[in-house]
Amino acid sequence: MGYTVKAAILAVALVAAGCGGAGESVVVEAESTPTQRASISTPETVADPVEPTAAPVSQATLEPTAGPTPTPLATATPGPTATPEPTAAPPVAGPAETIVIEFTDDSYGFQSAYSFTATRDGSYRMDYGDGDVYVFDATESIGTSFVTFGDGDESVYREVGGAVGPPDLYGATYAVQGQAALNTLAREGTAFAGAGTLFGRDTVLFETALIPNAIGGGPDFETVVVDAETGIVLSYLGTLEGHPLVSLEAVSVETFPTRLDVFALDESIELGVPDYDSGFRPVSGLGEASEMLGYAVPIPAIVPVGYSIDAIRIAPGLTNGFTGAEASNPRNIDVVSIRYANRWRSFTISTRRVGEGNGFGWINPFSGEGQAYDVFRFTVKSGAFAGAVAEVATQADTVPHLWADTGEFVFTVTGPLSESEMVDMVETLALG
Numbered sequence: 259m260g261y262t263v264k265a266a267i268l269a270v271a272l273v274a275a276g277c278g279g280a281g282e283s284v285v286v287e288a289e290s291t292p293t294q295r296a297s298i299s300t301p302e303t304v305a306d307p308v309e310p311t312a313a314p315v316s317q318a319t320l321e322p323t324a325g326p327t328p329t330p331l332a333t334a335t336p337g338p339t340a341t342p343e344p345t346a347a348p349p350v351a352g353p354a355e356t357i358v359i360e361f362t363d364d365s366y367g368f369q370s371a372y373s374f375t376a377t378r379d380g381s382y383r384m385d386y387g388d389g390d391v392y393v394f395d396a397t398e399s400i401g402t403s404f405v406t407f408g409d410g411d412e413s414v415y416r417e418v419g420g421a422v423g424p425p426d427l428y429g430a431t432y433a434v435q436g437q438a439a440l441n442t443l444a445r446e447g448t449a450f451a452g453a454g455t456l457f458g459r460d461t462v463l464f465e466t467a468l469i470p471n472a473i474g475g476g477p478d479f480e481t482v483v484v485d486a487e488t489g490i491v492l493s494y495l496g497t498l499e500g501h502p503l504v505s506l507e508a509v510s511v512e513t514f515p516t517r518l519d520v521f522a523l524d525e526s527i528e529l530g531v532p533d534y535d536s537g538f539r540p541v542s543g544l545g546e547a548s549e550m551l552g553y554a555v556p557i558p559a560i561v562p563v564g565y566s567i568d569a570i571r572i573a574p575g576l577t578n579g580f581t582g583a584e585a586s587n588p589r590n591i592d593v594v595s596i597r598y599a600n601r602w603r604s605f606t607i608s609t610r611r612v613g614e615g616n617g618f619g620w621i622n623p624f625s626g627e628g629q630a631y632d633v634f635r636f637t638v639k640s641g642a643f644a645g646a647v648a649e650v651a652t653q654a655d656t657v658p659h660l661w662a663d664t665g666e667f668v669f670t671v672t673g674p675l676s677e678s679e680m681v682d683m684v685e686t687l688a689l690g
Contacts, residue, residue: 362506374490415534423606426579468653481493490602540571559688
């Protein structure tokens with residue numbers, strides 16, 4: 259498969275994963291915090307699951323969906339068709355530590371098939387039919403691609419030192435596949451359309467209208483079937499004016515109760531170019547992070563039930579990293595990236611110094627070109643960022659996020675969260 263085709267397939271996967279950028283916003287102003295607030299409390303430690311004794315599940319025969327017949331939604335912000343709990347722990351269907359899915363992809367005129375392997379810690383592997391491979395080891399934050407070209411040339415490229423989540427560069431693109439669909443559920447159930455089973459596994463069905471990217475185009479409506487335990491997409495259909503545009507279908511699903519060790523390329527494959535280093539390094543805890551960055555790292559006192567800190571990485575000093583559309587924001591300075599996890603679900607918070615001005619101030623760190631968001635702006639009432647203006651941005655095919663700028667620091671939250679959950683976090687920030 260040629261490079262151009264592979265790039266197109268990657269774009270398709272980004273649509274399904276909700277990893278697109280944003281630059282233009284549909285702004286909805288509000289004078290107060292959201293009125294519908296999720297039930298939240300301090301984090302709880304989640305006990306390690308009991309590993310099943312049965313052999314790995316492998317079923318290729320589709321089972322009919324038992325959920326209600328979905329009704330297409332007329333607008334991007336309709337009233338809820340159901341009232342699912344946005345922060346409920348995922349149903350236990352294994353539980354799985356590793357999931358292996360065979361996909362067929364028919365998108366934007368390109369057809370392909372590939373194998374997707376993912377683990378609960380965020381590691382994943384893509385094996386394409388033409389021999390191309392991409393692996394990402396979340397424990398080391400190392401991503402490596404191996405691509406072959408039509409003339410027999412090979413390219414190996416490795417990224418190291420990534421953050422643990424957006425808005426900074428990190429490798430877990432496919433690890434959040436399906437998070438966008440879960441995000442719509444977190445938005446007070448606006449796109450929930452039913453539940454059922456597929457390959458013997460519990461699934462959730464979503465349907466919602468989208469605002470196509472103003473530059474690159476894309477679907478204006480999506481139908482998504484998500485594995486309930488892992489949050490990974492099993493079926494995705496994006497249409498434009500009723501015509502299929504993006505299609506991703508699982509043809510088999512296999513789960514394992516342990517973490518498979520397949521997230522590195524064969525050692526015989528030699529790297530062709532120097533590593534690209536984003537500058538992030540792991541630390542042992544918040545104390546070490548604060549000491550190395552030179553400021554007290556802010557941590558929310560309230561997070562959704564079941565989540566706890568899973569990983570911390572810092573990029574001390576002035577780095578080569580940027581955020582925002584076309585790298586519009588100042589260069590990263592003294593960044594801390596913290597991931598909270600609840601089994602397969604996770605969200606990320608980050609803090610960084612504002613840095614030297616660029617003539618027009620900071621823009622949304624998650625933004626890219628052409629993507630529209632619904633925006634909710636408010637003044638933070640309490641906590642370490644009290645008085646700062648914060649912005650919550652949501653859109654069904656992207657990951658919800660919040661960012662706030664004090665003039666000295668920028669704080670972000672992103673993940674399958676509701677607006678009220680993100681507001682509670684920024685308003686309960688305490689210095690570590």
